[in-house]
Amino acid sequence: MAHQINVFAQNQPGRLESLTEVLKEEGVNIRAITIAGVDEYGVIKLLVDDPRKAHEVLQREGFSSFMKEVIAVIMDDRPGGLHHICRALGNKGVNIEDAYGFVVQDRRTAVLVVEVEKIPEAEEVLLGAGFEVMSDQELYSL
Amino acid sequence: MHKSAPYLRPKTSHCVGTRIRATTFLYLQGHRIYIINVMSKDYWNPEIELLNREEIEALQLRRLKEVLERCTRSPFYREWFTGAGFDPTKVGSLQDIRRLPLMDKDTLRGEDPARFLTVPSDDIVRMHSSSGTTGQATVIFHTAADIQAWAELGARCMYMTGVRRSDVFQNMMGYGLFTGGLGFHYAAETLGAMVIPAGSGSSKRQVQLMRDFGTTVIHIIPSYALYMLEVFEELGLDPREDTQLRILLIGAEPHTEGLRSRVEEAYGADAYNSYGLSEMSGPGVSFECPAKEGMHLWEDSFLLEVLDPDSQEPVKEGEEGELVFTSLHREGMPLLRYRTRDLSFVYPDTCSCGRAHRRISRIKGRTDDMFIVKGVNIFPMQVERILLGILGVGSNYRIVLDTIGVMDEMRVMVEVSGELWHGEVRELKQLRDRIVTELRQEILLTPIVELVEPGALPQGEGKAVRVEDKREHMRGG
16 A cells, blocks of 8 residues: 655645755655645645655645555556556446556556545455555655 | 605505695604694605704603603513613603613623513514524514514605605615615605515626616615626626616615715715614614715614713713614614614714704724624624634634625635645535535625635634734725
8 A cells, every 4th residue: 555645735826836845855756746726725646755754744844734545556558558457446346536647667667546435445456456556665666 | 646746754554655645644653643744845754854953852852761661561671670770760861871781782692582572472573683593693573563663764764865756776685684675675665666676696687677677776785886887897788877776775884985986986876875783673773865974863763872882981072982772762672772882973063954863974893893794794703603613623714804806705714734634635625615604504694715724824812803804995985
C-alpha cells in the first residue's frame, strides 16, 4: 500500500509555490502531482518519495495536510496498459474515484495511482489479476 | 366613485377600497367614537396627522392610561408592575412611564409570549416572528383590531408619500413571518391601491409584472432595488422609460442618502425611507413625507423615548440616543418601554408638511451587534452557535458582509483545519453544503460559504464577534 499527500489549498496565485517551497527546503522529491479543483479551493495531491516526512513538515508549516492510502500499481507503458487494469477492477465492480499515472521508464514501465473506497479488496483484485502493487518503500526506490 | 372628491379614510375595514364622500364621519377607536370634520386630500387621516403637539400629547396620555389598564390583564405585566412597585392607576403624565424598567428582546425571549396577552388567546388572529427559528425568535401576537390598526398606519405612510387608489402597488417584500410583506399588503389594500403580491425574488418576473400591470409603486429592500437595475439592464430595459414607476418605498435595511439618490436617479422615481420593527408590528411605525427630512413617527400609536443607552436617561433634545417605544395602540400584546437598540435622533424643528408628529433620523447604528442583511435581522450569536455545532470549538471563521455587485451578501469564511477534514475532496463540498443548509435554516437567508486554508483568517480572540461589515451603503454618504 502506498500513501499520497492531500493538501487543502485555496485557488489563489502562489499557493502551490509556497507548498513546493516547503518540500524543496526539506528535500522531499515529488514523483507525481495532480490538483482536484472544486471552486475557490482545491485539493493538491502529491506522490512523494517520503510521504510521512512530507506530511509532517506540511502540517508543521500550517497546511491542512492529510496522508491518504492509495494503490500504486505497475503497468506496461504501451497501448492497452491502463485498459488491462481498468478491466480487472471494473469486472469486479470496483469503482475508481480518482486516478493519475506517470511514466517510470519510457515505453517500458509506468505507475497508475488509484483512489478507491475499499483499498484491501481492490488490492486483492489487482494481485489476483497478476498486477504488481507497490509500497511506499518500493516507490521510494524507483 | 368620485375621484375628484376629497379622499377620506374608510370608516371600517370592510369598506376597504371604497371612499366616502361626506363632511363628517365616525372614527371608531376602542370604545370611543370621535366625530371628525373634513379634511384635506393631502392627508390620509388628517384629524390625527394634523394634531398639534399639545393634542398629540393629550392623546398619548389618554392612550397610555388605557394601555396600562389593559396590561393589568396580562400575567406578565401584572408581575412586571409588582416587581417594579408600579401602580398603573397612578400615572398622571407621560413621564411617569419612566418609573417602569426598560424591556428588550431578551425580556421577550425569556417568557412564554402568551403571558403578554391582554386578551383571551381566541382573540388572536395572527402572529409574526423575527428571524431566528430556534428559540431565539421573538413572537408578536395580533388581534383583528391590531391588524386593522397596523394597516391603517401603513396606509397613512403610503398616502403621505403620494400613493393613491389609482396606483398599482407591487409588494416586493417577503411574505410570511417577516412583517415587511403582509404589513404593507394590508396597508395598500386599506388605502385602496391595487396590490400585486409579488414577494421577493424572481427578478425577471418582477419586471414582467411591472410592465404587464403598469406598476406605479414598489415596496422593496434598497439593496434589491439596486440589484433590479442590473436585471433591467440585462433585459435591455430602462426603468425610467419602460415602466410607470413613480414611487419607491424602501425600507427594512439601513441605507445612506447616497444610495437613495442612486435609486431615485436610476428609476426616475421618488424613494421614501421607512423605519419599523416587528416588535412594534412592522413597517408603518415611521415614514418619510415628501420633505424627505427624517421619518415622521406616528405618535398617536407610539410613545417615543430617546435614551442614553448606558445611563438610560433621556438625551438632550436633538441628540442621538437609543429609540425606546411604548405601543399605545396595540391591544393583543402591548409592549412598554421596549429598547430597539437602534440609534437615532429627533429633528428639533417642525416639518414643512404640517405634521407635528416628530421626525426621527436615519438609523445611525445599533447598540448591539445585530446586523441586517436583505431585511433579515441576524445576531452573530445565531451564526456562531450553528458554526460551533458543525466546526467544533477552536475552529476559526469570519462573517463578512459585503456588497457584491449591488446586492448585500453575507459570506462565511471557514478555515479547514485537520480536525474538519480527512483528505477527501468530496468531504469539502459536503462540509460547505452542510454549513449553508444549517445557516439558512437558522437565519432564513442563504449565505455564501467559503472554505479557506488554516491561518488565512485573522485569529478570533475568545468570544470576540467575528463580523466584518464592508457594505458600501453602510458607509457614510
